[in-house]
Amino acid sequence: MKILKSFNMKEQSNMKVGGIAQEFIVVEKKDEIIEALELGNKNFILGNGTNTLLNDDKLNRTFISLKEINYIKELGNNTVEVGAGLDFDKLIEYMGEHNYSGLENLAGIPGTVGGLVFMNGGAYGTEIFDCITAVEIVDENNNIKNIKKEDLKFTYRRTEIQEKSWVVLSATFKFENGYQKDIVEDRMGKRQERHPLNMPNLGSTFKNPQGNFSAKLIIDAGMQGFTKGGAQVSTVHPNFIVNNGTATFQDILDLIREVKEKVKETSGIELEEEIIIVKD
Ligand SMILES: Cc1cc2nc3c(=O)[nH]c(=O)nc-3n(C[C@H](O)[C@H](O)[C@H](O)COP(=O)(O)OP(=O)(O)OC[C@H]3O[C@@H](n4cnc5c(N)ncnc54)[C@H](O)[C@@H]3O)c2cc1C
Numbered sequence: 001m002k003i004l005k006s007f008n009m010k011e012q013s014n015m016k017v018g019g020i021a022q023e024f025i026v027v028e029k030k031d032e033i034i035e036a037l038e039l040g041n042k043n044f045i046l047g048n049g050t051n052t053l054l055n056d057d058k059l060n061r062t063f064i065s066l067k068e069i070n071y072i073k074e075l076g077n078n079t080v081e082v083g084a085g086l087d088f089d090k091l092i093e094y095m096g097e098h099n100y101s102g103l104e105n106l107a108g109i110p111g112t113v114g115g116l117v118f119m120n121g122g123a124y125g126t127e128i129f130d131c132i133t134a135v136e137i138v139d140e141n142n143n144i145k146n147i148k149k150e151d152l153k154f155t156y157r158r159t160e161i162q163e164k165s166w167v168v169l170s171a172t173f174k175f176e177n178g179y180q181k182d183i184v185e186d187r188m189g190k191r192q193e194r195h196p197l198n199m200p201n202l203g204s205t206f207k208n209p210q211g212n213f214s215a216k217l218i219i220d221a222g223m224q225g226f227t228k229g230g231a232q233v234s235t236v237h238p239n240f241i242v243n244n245g246t247a248t249f250q251d252i253l254d255l256i257r258e259v260k261e262k263v264k265e266t267s268g269i270e271l272e273e274e275i276i277i278v279k280d
Pocket of ligand 1: 014045046047048049050052066084085109110111112114116117119120121122166167168169201202203204276
């Protein structure tokens with residue numbers, strides 16, 4: 001494993017905001033994870049940083065990357081075990097090569113498999129857990145466990161893994177036959193059209209409240225396009241916050257607070273952040 005001290009985290013978050021971390025550990029083999037967790041201080045597991053907002057001040061903690069744990073292992077019978085660090089796009093590519101079906105709706109989500117499993121990510125009515133049969137995790141006592149899907153609690157954008165701060169090492173997926181290339185192309189095209197992909201962002205800032213859409217509530221509150229310093233509620237997709245190049249951590253926090261206040265005022269609804277915010 002590689003241990004990098006005083007590591008600049010700016011490029012590790014897709015928002016391109018981040019300060020200097022005490023330590024950044026890159027785990028190169030799965031069995032190094034326990035040692036890394038024991039070495040680290042206030043550990044934070046980082047995938048592609050596409051859902052994580054980092055403070056741009058000192059980060060007095062250890063970030064652990066599993067990006068090199070990115071294997072795909074065939075288990076037979078349309079079942080594969082996938083390392084947590086694999087880019088989700090690579091899993092979609094693999095599904096195409098093997099004529100597997102089930103997660104096409106998620107094509108274009110820029111995270112890692114571990115990041116998606118952690119929060120049960122999804123799109124267009126499909127969630128990653130739809131195709132999962134088991135997850136290999138490290139629990140709060142640093143024990144490695146393989147947990148069957150039926151023994152794990154998960155709902156919309158929330159899992160027991162997140163609640164208990166477990167580490168995802170791998171996930172086992174079972175697919176149907178018949179890869180749907182047209183769906184993948186359609187979803188990728190829609191993302192190009194509807195997401196501000198030319199600017200740093202973290203995807204949807206807020207979860208959709210039950211029976212409602214955060215984007216609509218933000219438009220109704222008159223907040224689309226609103227700015228705070230270098231941070232802006234995207235004019236392309238109002239549930240995205242974009243960095244115009246000069247946004248600070250504080251700009252983004254202020255903008256989030258103001259959007260929540262205005263939405264509460266106009267609709268009575270309390271928005272809840274989908275993004276993960278690392279304050280120190
Ligand atoms: C343009 C854009 C579009 C997006 N569209 C969608 C979408 O349609 N649907 C959707 O659900 N999300 C979407 N997202 C958000 C994001 O891509 C997902 O949440 C993704 O799952 C995050 O993965 P990541 O590897 O980048 O996680 P990170 O941002 O690195 O981490 C996010 C959280 O997961 C935890 N984590 C990461 N890996 C592990 C692990 N191995 N074990 C334990 N915890 C871990 C981190 O500690 C952190 O708390 C989008 C983001 C962007 C920028």
